[in-house]
Amino acid sequence: MSKTTILNATHRALGAKMVDFGGWDMPLNYGSQIEEHHAVRRDAGMFDVSHMTVVDLRGDGVRPFLRRLVANSVDKLKVSGKALYTCMLNAEGGVIDDLIVYYLGEDFFRIVVNAATRDKDLAWIAAQAAAFGVSISERRDLVMIAVQGPQARTRVLALLSPAAAAAAAALGKFAACEGDGLFIARTGYTGEDGFEIMVPETVALTFWNRLREAGVTPAGLGARDTLRLEAGMNLYGQDMDETVTPYEAGLAWTVALDAGRDFTGRAVLEAQRTAGAPQQMVGLVLDDKGVLRHGQKVLTASGAGEILSGTFSPTLGKAIAFARIPAGDPGAVRVDIRGRELPVRVVKYPFVRDGRACPGI
Amino acid sequence: MSEIPGDLKFMKSHEWARVEDDGLIRVGISDHAQGLLGDLVYVELPAVGDSVQAGNACAVVESVKAASDVYAPVSGEVVEINAALGDKPETINEDAYGEGWIFAVRPSNKDELEDLLDPDAYAELLDSEEH
Incomplete structure (x- = not known):
C-alpha cells in the first residue's frame, strides 16, 4: 500500500x-x-x-x-x-x-x-x-x-x-x-x-x-x-x-x-x-531526432558507458542526458538507440538555467 | 476517455486500423495508448514502399516517458505516411483517431482484418486492463 x-x-x-x-x-x-x-x-x-x-x-x-x-x-x-x-x-x-x-x-x-x-x-x-x-x-x-x-x-x-x-x-x-x-x-x-x-x-x-x-x-x-x-x-x-x-x-x-x-x-x-577516478559523468546532447534514455549504451574513444538520466528536453526541443563513461578524452561519442548509433555532443551542463539554453548547448 | 469510433478495428497492442473507400488501411494508435504514453515528442515513420507484415513493428512513437513500437495490423505495402508528425508529434495526443494517423497500407490479404478486435471488444479489453 x-x-x-x-x-x-x-x-x-x-x-x-x-x-x-x-x-x-x-x-x-x-x-x-x-x-x-x-x-x-x-x-x-x-x-x-x-x-x-x-x-x-x-x-x-x-x-x-x-x-x-x-x-x-x-x-x-x-x-x-x-x-x-x-x-x-x-x-x-x-x-x-x-x-x-x-x-x-x-x-x-x-x-x-x-x-x-x-x-x-x-x-x-x-x-x-x-x-x-x-x-x-x-x-x-x-x-x-x-x-x-x-x-x-x-x-x-x-x-x-x-x-x-x-x-x-x-x-x-x-x-x-x-x-x-x-x-x-x-x-x-x-x-x-x-x-x-x-x-x-x-x-x-x-x-x-x-x-x-x-x-x-x-x-x-x-x-x-x-x-x-x-x-x-x-x-x-x-x-x-x-x-x-x-x-x-x-x-x-x-x-x-x-x-x-x-x-x-x-x-x-x-x-x-x-x-x-576511473569513470566520469558527462552531459550529452542529441541533435538528431530521437530520445536519449536510461540504459542506452554510450560508445566513446576510451570505452563504453551508459546513459544514466536521459529525456526529451521541452525547453531545447531535443534530447539531453547524463552518461557515465570511462575516464579520459571520450573523442567522438555515439549512443546506441535501438540498434542505430547516433552521434551526440559532449557538453558542459547545466543545459538550461533561468529559462534559457546555456552557452554551448 | 473519448468515444471509440465505430468504423475502426483494433490490435490488443492498441493500434487502430480503418478501411477506407479506396481499399487502403489507415493506421494509428488508440486514444487510450496516447494517454498511457503522455506527451509525444518523436515519431519514427516507416518509408513509403516498405513492405510490412501483420504483427511486426514498423514505426516507433516516443513520449517524454517511453518509446513504444507500433505494430502493423495487416500485411501489405506502405503507400502513405503522415509526414506532418515529424514536426508535430503531439497531433497524436490531440487527435489519435483523426489527424494523428501514422501510415496507410495497401493490404495484401484483407482476411487479416478478421483477426482484429471490433470497438466493443477493444472497449472490453481496456476495461479488463483497468481492473
Whole structure:
C-alpha cells in the first residue's frame, strides 16, 4: 500500500495521473507534463514534495557530527538559515544519499533527504549519531511545497504577512527563514528561482489552494524530472548510488577536502583525487531526432558507458542526458538507440538555467 | 476517455486500423495508448514502399516517458505516411483517431482484418486492463 501525502485527494480532484514513487502515491502529471514544464520555465509552478524526508538534528554535538557525516563542509554554514548541498558517503566513498543541510543554530540543523532512501538513511544517521549525542526527529508533520519559476517568489510573497514577506524577499539564494509559521527556503530542483516551503500539515491544503488562486500551476513528477535534468541536477538512484563516488557522479563541487576533517569516505576520495577516478559523468546532447534514455549504451574513444538520466528536453526541443563513461578524452561519442548509433555532443551542463539554453548547448 | 469510433478495428497492442473507400488501411494508435504514453515528442515513420507484415513493428512513437513500437495490423505495402508528425508529434495526443494517423497500407490479404478486435471488444479489453 502506497503512502499518501495530505494533498493526495487534491491531486486526484485536479485530475492527476498518479504513480508510485519510492513507495509514495504521487502525481506524475495533471494532463500535460510538457505544459507543466513550460509553466515553471515561463511563469510559476508548484510541486507537492512532501514525500521527501525532513529530519531535525539537535544537540551540542550536531556540528561535529555533520563534519563527519557529509562530504561537504558544514563549516561553510555560519549564518542561521544558510543551506548546503552535499552527499553522505559510506566508508568506500559511495554515495548513500544526497541531501540539503540547513543551519538553524549551533545545536539545531535540519536536513532533507530523499523519499526512496528514507529507511536506510535514518538507520545510517542514527548509527553515526550515537557517539555525538545528537537527537534525531523526523518531521512528518511538515508538508513541503516547491514553488518554482520566474514569477514564483512574487506569487508567494503576495500571500505572506508584511513581516514574513520582507524576510522571505530578503533571502539570498540557498538560504531559508521562518515566517507565518512556515519554513521558507530559496532553493529548488528546477534551475529556476523560487522557494521550497515547509508548511504545517494543518494549513497545507489552504496554502496550496491559495497558491492555485494566485495563478501557480500544479506540476507533477514528470515535469520535475525534465526540469531538474535540464538544470543539470542529479537524481539519486539513477545518476549516483552507493557504487560510485561523488567524483564519478559530477559532484566534485560538493566535496570539501578541508584540513583536519575526517568525514566518512574521505580516504577513498583522496586516493581518487590523486590517481584519478576511473569513470566520469558527462552531459550529452542529441541533435538528431530521437530520445536519449536510461540504459542506452554510450560508445566513446576510451570505452563504453551508459546513459544514466536521459529525456526529451521541452525547453531545447531535443534530447539531453547524463552518461557515465570511462575516464579520459571520450573523442567522438555515439549512443546506441535501438540498434542505430547516433552521434551526440559532449557538453558542459547545466543545459538550461533561468529559462534559457546555456552557452554551448 | 473519448468515444471509440465505430468504423475502426483494433490490435490488443492498441493500434487502430480503418478501411477506407479506396481499399487502403489507415493506421494509428488508440486514444487510450496516447494517454498511457503522455506527451509525444518523436515519431519514427516507416518509408513509403516498405513492405510490412501483420504483427511486426514498423514505426516507433516516443513520449517524454517511453518509446513504444507500433505494430502493423495487416500485411501489405506502405503507400502513405503522415509526414506532418515529424514536426508535430503531439497531433497524436490531440487527435489519435483523426489527424494523428501514422501510415496507410495497401493490404495484401484483407482476411487479416478478421483477426482484429471490433470497438466493443477493444472497449472490453481496456476495461479488463483497468481492473
